[in-house]
Amino acid sequence: MKLRLEGIGHAFLGRTVFEGLDLSLDPGEVVALIGPSGCGKTTVLQIAAGLIDPLRGRVRRAYQRHAVVFQEARLLPWMTARDNIAYGLRVAGARKKPRLGIAERRAREVGLHPNDLDKFPIELSGGMRQRAAVARALAIDPDVVFFDEPFTAVDVGLKRILQDLVIEAAAREHFSALFVTHDLSEAVRVAHRLVVLSGHQQGIVADRVIAGQPGQRSDRDIFEIVEAWSRDPAFTELFDGGRDT
Ligand SMILES: Nc1ncnc2c1ncn2[C@@H]1O[C@H](COP(=O)(O)OP(=O)(O)O)[C@@H](O)[C@H]1O
Numbered sequence: 289m290k291l292r293l294e295g296i297g298h299a300f301l302g303r304t305v306f307e308g309l310d311l312s313l314d315p316g317e318v319v320a321l322i323g324p325s326g327c328g329k330t331t332v333l334q335i336a337a338g339l340i341d342p343l344r345g346r347v348r349r350a351y352q353r354h355a356v357v358f359q360e361a362r363l364l365p366w367m368t369a370r371d372n373i374a375y376g377l378r379v380a381g382a383r384k385k386p387r388l389g390i391a392e393r394r395a396r397e398v399g400l401h402p403n404d405l406d407k408f409p410i411e412l413s414g415g416m417r418q419r420a421a422v423a424r425a426l427a428i429d430p431d432v433v434f435f436d437e438p439f440t441a442v443d444v445g446l447k448r449i450l451q452d453l454v455i456e457a458a459a460r461e462h463f464s465a466l467f468v469t470h471d472l473s474e475a476v477r478v479a480h481r482l483v484v485l486s487g488h489q490q491g492i493v494a495d496r497v498i499a500g501q502p503g504q505r506s507d508r509d510i511f512e513i514v515e516a517w518s519r520d521p522a523f524t525e526l527f528d529g530g531r532d533t
């Protein structure tokens with residue numbers, strides 16, 4: 289076990305988001321967390337990553353380093369792509385030459401061209417910025433990576449390429465990941481396990497192992513799993529427009 293949320297409850301301004309939530313990540317396991325908009329996915333991820341303290345319950349961590357990839361790349365605008373990717377290493381005290389070497393290797397892994405590394409975020413396309421955000425996360429050799437709808441804002445064609453990058457990186461580096469998405473086919477593509485969070489404060493309404501391995505499921509396998517789950521009562525909320533508040 290790398291991470292465990294135990295009996296987590298949270299509310300904003302007195303309004304309950306969820307209660308009694310239990311969730312754990314095993315070593316090397318990619319868990320997709322899915323649910324309708326506003327159900328609390330980001331809140332769960334931020335509690336898991338220690339960005340906010342839960343009102344109730346506890347978080348147990350058994351790892352050294354984690355990284356977060358957000359929906360927006362959140363690159364520092366005054367730094368080149370290279371320095372942005374190396375940023376976490378700089379914060380950790382790595383010396384300049386090795387950290388830039390690591391940044392270049394990580395950039396290559398996510399398909400950034402060496403020429404792009406001298407560019408500033410404003411000179412990069414949205415997809416390139418998101419690649420840089422993934423490279424920055426991988427640069428610190430994280431044991432756990434938190435993804436919060438990282439590819440929601442990128443073009444459909446590119447989405448698949450970026451999903452593949454995550455699948456390959458997870459298999460190669462053996463990190464654990466919590467991958468938040470509201471897209472069931474994305475979840476079924478990238479993860480080992482799928483957890484569904486209710487939009488009606490019912491907590492986790494499904495926790496399923498996804499057949500096969502990420503990266504080895506064909507488009508047809510993914511389609512069939514999504515089709516079957518679309519008819520499953522536990523997934524109804526995902527397809528009925530979400531919470532009615
Ligand atoms: N900082 C905040 N202050 C007040 N309400 C918030 C805050 N963050 C989230 N919420 C509310 O909590 C609920 C869950 O939000 P969030 O975790 O962002 O959901 P999701 O990521 O599933 O769309 C929503 O109703 C949202 O409006």
Ligand SMILES: [Mg+2]
Nearest residue numbers: 329330331437
């Ligand atoms: Mg969210």
